Amino acid sequence: MIQLIKVSKSFDGGLSYAVKDLSLDVAEGETVVLLGSSGCGKTTTLKMINRLIEPTSGLISVGGQDVTSQEPVLLRRKIGYVFQEIGLFPHMTIEQNIGIVPKLLGWDKNRRRLRACELLELMGLNPGVFANRYPDELSGGQQQRVGVARALSANPNYLLMDEPFGALDALTRDTLQQELLSLKERLKKTIIFVTHDIFEAITLGDRIAILHEGKLEQIGTKEIVYNHPESQFVAELFSKPAKQLAVFKEIT
Amino acid sequence: MAAETYIDFVFERLPELWLRTGEHLMLTGVSTGMAIILGVPMGILASRVVRLHGPMLGATGILQTIPSLAMLAILLALTGKIGALPAIIALVLYALLPIVRNTSTGIQSVSPAELEAARGIGMTDHQQLWMVKIPLALPVIVAGIRTAAVTGVGIATLSAFIGAGGLGQFINRGLALSNNNLILLGAIPAALLALIVDFSIAAVVWSLQSRRHRHLQPRMQIVVRTLALLLPFLIGIGGVIAYMSRSGSTSKIEDQSHKRKVVIASKNFTEQLILGELMAQLIEQQTDIYVVRRFNLGGTMICHGGLVNGEIDIYAEYTGTGLTAILKKEVLSDPDKAFKVVAREYRNQFDIEWLQPFGFNNTYAITVRKRDAHLHGWEKISDLTSAAPDLRAGFTSEFAERPDGYPGLQKVYGYNFGEVRDLDPTLMYKALAKEEVDVICAFATDGRIAAYDLKPLLDDRGFFPPYYAAPVIRAKMLKAHPEIRDVLAPLSGLLDDVTMQHLNYEVDGKKRSPQDVVSKFLKSHNLLN
Numbered sequence: 031m032i033q034l035i036k037v038s039k040s041f042d043g044g045l046s047y048a049v050k051d052l053s054l055d056v057a058e059g060e061t062v063v064l065l066g067s068s069g070c071g072k073t074t075t076l077k078m079i080n081r082l083i084e085p086t087s088g089l090i091s092v093g094g095q096d097v098t099s100q101e102p103v104l105l106r107r108k109i110g111y112v113f114q115e116i117g118l119f120p121h122m123t124i125e126q127n128i129g130i131v132p133k134l135l136g137w138d139k140n141r142r143r144l145r146a147c148e149l150l151e152l153m154g155l156n157p158g159v160f161a162n163r164y165p166d167e168l169s170g171g172q173q174q175r176v177g178v179a180r181a182l183s184a185n186p187n188y189l190l191m192d193e194p195f196g197a198l199d200a201l202t203r204d205t206l207q208q209e210l211l212s213l214k215e216r217l218k219k220t221i222i223f224v225t226h227d228i229f230e231a232i233t234l235g236d237r238i239a240i241l242h243e244g245k246l247e248q249i250g251t252k253e254i255v256y257n258h259p260e261s262q263f264v265a266e267l268f269s270k271p272a273k274q275l276a277v278f279k280e281i282t
Numbered sequence: 283m284a285a286e287t288y289i290d291f292v293f294e295r296l297p298e299l300w301l302r303t304g305e306h307l308m309l310t311g312v313s314t315g316m317a318i319i320l321g322v323p324m325g326i327l328a329s330r331v332v333r334l335h336g337p338m339l340g341a342t343g344i345l346q347t348i349p350s351l352a353m354l355a356i357l358l359a360l361t362g363k364i365g366a367l368p369a370i371i372a373l374v375l376y377a378l379l380p381i382v383r384n385t386s387t388g389i390q391s392v393s394p395a396e397l398e399a400a401r402g403i404g405m406t407d408h409q410q411l412w413m414v415k416i417p418l419a420l421p422v423i424v425a426g427i428r429t430a431a432v433t434g435v436g437i438a439t440l441s442a443f444i445g446a447g448g449l450g451q452f453i454n455r456g457l458a459l460s461n462n463n464l465i466l467l468g469a470i471p472a473a474l475l476a477l478i479v480d481f482s483i484a485a486v487v488w489s490l491q492s493r494r495h496r497h498l499q500p501r502m503q504i505v506v507r508t509l510a511l512l513l514p515f516l517i518g519i520g521g522v523i524a525y526m527s528r529s530g531s532t533s534k535i536e537d538q539s540h541k542r543k544v545v546i547a548s549k550n551f552t553e554q555l556i557l558g559e560l561m562a563q564l565i566e567q568q569t570d571i572y573v574v575r576r577f578n579l580g581g582t583m584i585c586h587g588g589l590v591n592g593e594i595d596i597y598a599e600y601t602g603t604g605l606t607a608i609l610k611k612e613v614l615s616d617p618d619k620a621f622k623v624v625a626r627e628y629r630n631q632f633d634i635e636w637l638q639p640f641g642f643n644n645t646y647a648i649t650v651r652k653r654d655a656h657l658h659g660w661e662k663i664s665d666l667t668s669a670a671p672d673l674r675a676g677f678t679s680e681f682a683e684r685p686d687g688y689p690g691l692q693k694v695y696g697y698n699f700g701e702v703r704d705l706d707p708t709l710m711y712k713a714l715a716k717e718e719v720d721v722i723c724a725f726a727t728d729g730r731i732a733a734y735d736l737k738p739l740l741d742d743r744g745f746f747p748p749y750y751a752a753p754v755i756r757a758k759m760l761k762a763h764p765e766i767r768d769v770l771a772p773l774s775g776l777l778d779d780v781t782m783q784h785l786n787y788e789v790d791g792k793k794r795s796p797q798d799v800v801s802k803f804l805k806s807h808n809l810l811n
Binding site: 080082103104105106107111113115116117118119120121130131134180181 | 409417418
């Protein structure tokens with residue numbers, strides 16, 4: 031379980047807040063999507079969970095343990111992280127990239143290799159083809175599959191995903207969303223997924239948390255947030271794609 | 283010179299070429315290695331501590347702007363040594379900038395995406411540095427090392443100025459003797475060496491790019507990559523071995539006669555080589571003292587510094603130079619008075635003795651082409667007064683600065699030349715002959731005055747101070763070997779201006795080696811059998 035209690039973050043000593051009084055519970059095995067436009071504080075929230083950013087006030091716990099009581103480096107190794115810009119290391123092979131966290135944890139070489147092959151297969155990439163390639167020899171979609179595999183390498187219970195499919199084209203994005211959906215059914219990870227894409231949020235989220243100007247507007251299942259918006263902002267957010275959809279329907 | 287004789291020329295000097303190449307590689311290899319050991323950590327530090335970045339790059343940048351001779355003179359003063367030590371320190375200081383700069387920019391230019399990933403997956407600062415930043419910055423770091431090593435090969439030619447040998451020895455000697463073959467004998471191997479060093483580091487880069495050799499068998503890969511990686515080290519070690527084999531053999535001789543050894547030095551022009559050789563051959567012939575020749579050192583400051591520090595025992599100095607450049611005293615136009623003053627002051631200040639002068643007065647001579655002199659009726663320096671604004675002067679940098687040089691000349695004769703260029707003393711005669719300049723500050727005894735058909739003008743206002751050459755020797759050496767005074771005594775007054783011009787011309791004009799010219803001269807005076 032990941033729990034945030036009245037978490038705030040100010041980058042300018044309290045003049046303004048990127049995140050303000052945010053409280054959020056994510057249950058074991060649940061996927062919560064943080065949805066909002068850029069600058070709403072969703073990435074800041076995500077980074078506070080593994081202490082890439084330290085909160086100004088409030089309490090964050092992962093698996094019942096206060097994160098500030100843990101060494102940041104050790105905490106991060108227990109939490110898988112998928113980056114928007116993928117961030118594979120260009121000087122390492124795919125196998126080495128996937129094996130990096132296990133290496134930090136002191137796994138031996140054979141175990142790392144087996145784990146990398148296992149994960150490549152899980153992500154639908156043939157280990158025989160891809161294990162010894164370098165990141166720049168892969169397409170964007172393949173690279174982010176490796177990014178997900180890297181996040182899963184040490185078998186963490188928690189997965190933080192920061193707009194992982196944002197830089198991919200629409201078709202690839204759709205494929206990866208579907209893969210992630212089936213993956214999460216099988217792996218039962220607790221996932222916090224950041225996006226600004228409403229359709230992605232609806233597709234992937236067990237619950238959707240809508241953030242606006244650093245504050246949590248509403249959290250709930252897609253049916254609840256769509257049918258019972260608690261604020262003007264949420265209502266407008268969901269009505270816009272509906273209008274866009276209407277345009278599509280006119281064409282067809 | 284025909285191709286065949288040039289091959290002979292090179293062939294005769296092969297053992298020395300091997301030795302100098304070894305020295306050169308040792309100087310470059312050791313200094314680049316030390317610059318890497320110092321520079322890479324400095325670059326890493328500069329990339330991590332923002333406050334250090336500017337000052338560090340600034341400091342290494344300033345080091346690089348120090349002219350090489352000034353650097354050598356400063357290091358001589360600081361270390362009190364001539365030879366490999368100050369040369370290596372100078373080369374290390376020059377090599378720092380590219381290495382420090384490339385290391386810090388290489389690390390700083392690692393993309394934010396990769397850095398965030400490194401942090402986000404749980405790497406410590408240390409792991410981020412070693413597993414991500416340095417490997418990604420490595421091509422840039424190696425490029426900096428490559429720049430440092432290749433320019434190092436070039437700069438190492440200057441080591442000869444401070445008696446550290448290397449291929450610069452040939453170049454210096456060639457410049458001093460206006461002997462193009464000798465210059466090429468140093469310059470061509472130096473250029474080849476630069477290419478080889480460049481190639482060897484390119485091989486390292488290749489071996490670091492793991493994906494380049496995927497087509498090779500794994501075992502083959504390891505062999506080829508290891509070889510490529512080790513190439514620069516093998517070349518460096520080769521240099522050190524060549525250097526050690528040399529210094530091993532000479533140091534044995536030096537050890538044997540440890541107490542009976544005299545180091546004779548010279549500055550880097552023909553007359554100095556001849557005077558050094560004269561003293562060396564006489565001492566070799568008439569005593570059992572072992573003579574070490576440290577010729578072609580880069581100028582007065584380095585020779586004098588070496589003498590004061592006891593790295594050198596004897597060289598030939600000029601009264602005027604001692605008076606103005608070393609003692610910083612006013613010009614004295616009376617030769618005897620000048621000699622008395624330098625002899626007294628050297629003894630008091632430096633514990634150095636002046637022996638009796640050789641006889642000639644190698645003062646500056648304002649010199650023009652004989653053709654121009656005839657055309658315009660120039661005989662005296664004051665005859666140039668009306669033409670001076672249209673004349674281009676080529677002066678040595680020493681002459682352009684010294685109070686007894688151009689600044690004083692301007693005052694006494696009351697005119698300025700239209701343009702003044704700094705020229706190397708070995709190049710200015712040719713520059714005058716080829717009409718690149720119209721006036722030079724020749725040395726009165728230079729053989730090239732006759733060789734290039736030049737005319738020294740009369741110093742009608744008696745401005746130039748006397749420059750009588752005499753051996754200067756450490757008092758301690760003279761006390762330990764009083765016989766040296768007697769051995770050198772026959773040289774006193776033996777060389778008048780014309781004789782010295784003649785000897786200089788034998789070397790400069792007729793391309794004879796100073797050794798041959800000197801031994802022939804000594805034999806003709808029954809001083810040598």
